[in-house]
Amino acid sequence: MVNFLKFHDSFQEVVVLDTTRRIAIRLVTPHDKALLQQGFDSLSDESRLRRFMAEKRFLSQQELVYFTEVDQMDHFALGMVLLDESGNEKEGIAIGRFIRLPGDAETAEVGLTVADSMQGHGLGQLLLERLISAAQERGIKRFRFECLAYNHAMKQLVLKVCKEAVFRYDEGVMIAEATLPAPSWVPPVYNPLDLMDGAVRQMQSMLSDALKYQSGVGMDLLRQSLDAPFKLKL
Numbered sequence: 001m002v003n004f005l006k007f008h009d010s011f012q013e014v015v016v017l018d019t020t021r022r023i024a025i026r027l028v029t030p031h032d033k034a035l036l037q038q039g040f041d042s043l044s045d046e047s048r049l050r051r052f053m054a055e056k057r058f059l060s061q062q063e064l065v066y067f068t069e070v071d072q073m074d075h076f077a078l079g080m081v082l083l084d085e086s087g088n089e090k091e092g093i094a095i096g097r098f099i100r101l102p103g104d105a106e107t108a109e110v111g112l113t114v115a116d117s118m119q120g121h122g123l124g125q126l127l128l129e130r131l132i133s134a135a136q137e138r139g140i141k142r143f144r145f146e147c148l149a150y151n152h153a154m155k156q157l158v159l160k161v162c163k164e165a166v167f168r169y170d171e172g173v174m175i176a177e178a179t180l181p182a183p184s185w186v187p188p189v190y191n192p193l194d195l196m197d198g199a200v201r202q203m204q205s206m207l208s209d210a211l212k213y214q215s216g217v218g219m220d221l222l223r224q225s226l227d228a229p230f231k232l233k234l
């Protein structure tokens with residue numbers, strides 16, 4: 001996949017949930033079928049119903065392929081994985097995706113699921129905010145959410161993150177459409193020049209300390225040049 005995107009194949013963010021739990025957020029890959037299956041198996045009937053708007057007992061092989069083998073442009077999927085003490089991935093706990101509508105390249109439909117035991121900790125919000133950033137860099141301007149009309153949690157989440165949305169209801173289904181707000185979360189970009197600048201400053205300070213107790217004209221000149229402000233320029 002093209003790498004000028006911030007949400008590219010090797011994107012990874014680690015979030016500290018509390019004193020004992022750390023979570024990695026990363027793009028879903030074709031190797032995630034077992035994690036997805038495990039996550040689905042752990043979901044309550046109610047969460048499955050809310051996510052798929054129908055009773056759902058299992059995921060077929062075709063669905064596992066569909067949900068994990070995505071192009072990350074028109075169908076983008078982001079997962080949250082609980083890490084163990086050594087930083088290894090332990091358990092899939094949330095997944096979010098958007099799929100660009102075939103007839104409207106600037107609108108995408110969103111699906112979100114947070115494991116029952118992890119709901120109410122802000123993960124749905126975290127995921128939706130990142131989906132918005134990823135969608136915007138893929139030229140998407142609007143999100144469409146389709147869920148059961150009584151899914152109050154989803155309605156509140158959409159309102160909280162998207163700020164404004166238009167809701168309509170049709171035979172027990174709620175359809176929300178929201179123009180994407182300015183991203184509330186942007187992945188940090190490290191400028192290599194700033195990193196080098198910092199490294200040189202550190203060296204300057206270490207050398208100055210080392211020369212503190214030396215004397216002589218040559219040493220004075222060296223000390224002056226080390227004290228001069230340093231800034232890398234292109």
Ligand SMILES: CC(C)(COP(=O)(O)OP(=O)(O)OC[C@H]1O[C@@H](n2cnc3c(N)ncnc32)[C@H](O)[C@@H]1OP(=O)(O)O)[C@@H](O)C(=O)NCCC(=O)NCCS
Nearest residue numbers: 047050111112113114119120121122123124125153156157
């Ligand atoms: C809907 C869902 C994704 C929300 O994820 P979550 O991690 O539990 O939500 P968060 O903790 O991030 O909550 C963020 C905001 O959403 C709203 N919200 C979440 N759960 C809520 C609830 N039970 N009642 C009312 N508002 C709720 C609140 O505005 C909340 O902000 P607040 O905590 O400051 O009040 C999650 O409950 C879920 O996976 N449900 C099952 C599947 C589903 O319904 N998917 C949606 C269809 S695509």
